[in-house]
Amino acid sequence: MSSELRDEISNKSDRLGLEEYRHSTAHVLADAVKQLFPGTKLGIGPAIKNGFYYDFDQESRFSDSDFVAIEKRMREIIAKDLPFERSVVSREEARRIFEAQGESYKLELLSKVPDDEEVVLYRHGDFVDLCRGPHVESTGRLGVFKLTSVAGAYWLGDEHNPMLQRIYGAAFTDERELEEHLRLVEEAKKRDHRILGRQLDLFSIDEEAGAGLVYWHPNGAMLKHIIEDFWLKEHLKRGYELLSTPHIAKSSLWHASGHYSYYKENMYILPVGNEEYVLKPMNCPMHLQVYRSRVRSYRELPIRYAELGTVYRRERSGTLHGMFRVRGFTQDDAHIFCTPEQVEAEVGSVVDLALHMLKVFGFEQLGIDLSLMDRGKRQDYIGDPEVWDRSEAILRKVLQAKSLDFREMLGEAAFYGPKIDFQLVDIYGHKQQGATIQLDFNLPKRLDLDYIGSDGSEQHVVLIHRTILGALERFVAALIESCGGAFPLWLSPKQIAVLPITDTQHEFASKVRDDLLDAGFRVLLDDRNEKLGFKIREHTKLPYLLIIGKREQAEGSVSVRRRFEGQIGAMKLDEFISMAREEAQKRVIFTEGDRR
């Protein structure tokens, strides 16, 4: 056996071992809760990333103040070292057991076990659960865990079902790993874009003025502008054309597009006199208007229309989350109109563009989903199933041709077509929806989007909806968290701070500032009457600090301090400018110090 193969197998077995460990800990949690809160009914209790959860149905409400008692009881169960015993029973036997305990949810699960599968129970002590397993040998093997939170969760994830109480826990086989995990969670809180957004004065959301509506402050607006500028250049290079379209349109447009029937609950609808307008939740109908403004020839195709289009969606209140989930946001949207023959190549180049652009921002690790129609819910989609089959096959083929790893997600498609979704994965493994590429044979048919083919006949165009960054708000939030607010030089709203030591150097310092501004840098002069150490501390997240004291003034130089690295020495301003200019032009993401 090759050593690689052996490693792979042992990694896999470690992973399985950890899953068993976590899932077994969930059983102990359920046992403890049932002991402490008689009458509690069980939902499900799987292992998840970093730990486990278990769902409970119980009149009284759990709160984290109950955790102390529950954890104590769990540790008692663990101390008894009760063996986990597997048994295969008949359906009747299982039904009898769960009926006796009033475990209605378990009975529901039991009824869903396929006929050709055996019914497996796991016991430890007096606790019994319907469960495929496997488990660790006995409760004594467990012990490194911590209950972390309690939250509501719908039974079987369906909002029409009753809501159960879910208790989450973290669990590892090693005490140090648990501590490390808890430390990382704390660390992640400090990188939270909502916290950094305020500290760095990037943006705010004012609840009085409207939840989910973002105010970009000067620093944030600058950052957004830099991203948009880069975005535009990349698109113009690739044959996209820029569009600018209205924010509202009469209802009739949205009836025609299908949004009024499939998307109404998310739309802001504005009555104006005896007419009705809709604040746009998507840009596509607007882009289609431009396409339809005259007859199109096959010679013009593909047409690629791009717009940083701001859209408004009435998201349900509980779903809002900083800039990750807002009600007004700017999509880096584009619509590609092409012939059926061009589809594959166009989708392929969009995938390439997405991979390229996201990499420039430091997102090298991506999750890719192929989002498909749920054939069981036809009423949620427009168009013929055969067209859907064809569309889905094209997307699948493109991903396979590029040897990209992807997951197929049933029921995740848009109402008008299947899509490829890219998730940004941050350093903690959290995923955020970024790019999306949606293939649409349906709207062109529905709205008569045609072109004149080479034979003079009218053909339906094929439409590709796509964004690369997703929404600027969400993208910037992910960017803030991925770099912890320490933006790479090319993106940093302020790139350089000039710090005079005493006011004797103010004149020279402002000249340095002006020279840097002339050289095209975004510069801040901190000439406040504060000590140097204080000023350095206040600007630790900036890529470069230039310190100017008596010596530098006399020599006409600057003392350069690089973020996370400290002093890198004094140099002539010109020297610094060419060094920094190169770093910015190359769009260097991490300097040595950043990787620390």
Added chain:
RNA sequence: GCCGGCGUAGCUCAGUGGUAGAGCAGCUGAUUCGUAAUCAGCAGGUCGUAGGUUCAACCCCUAUCGCCGGCUCCA
């Protein structure tokens, strides 16, 4: 939208059925300083909002808005 928790100064937080507190930030003054917090003084809140209970509510109750953790949804 649903479940739970929480809304006190710009921020982070303490507090109590009987006249609102700290640190940081802010302002004023002093200090002119060499690589992650100089000192002093001043100012700042109808305790999210609206009702109710009470002699008295920041505290108890109800509603509402919002935030946080999840669920559902999603760019």
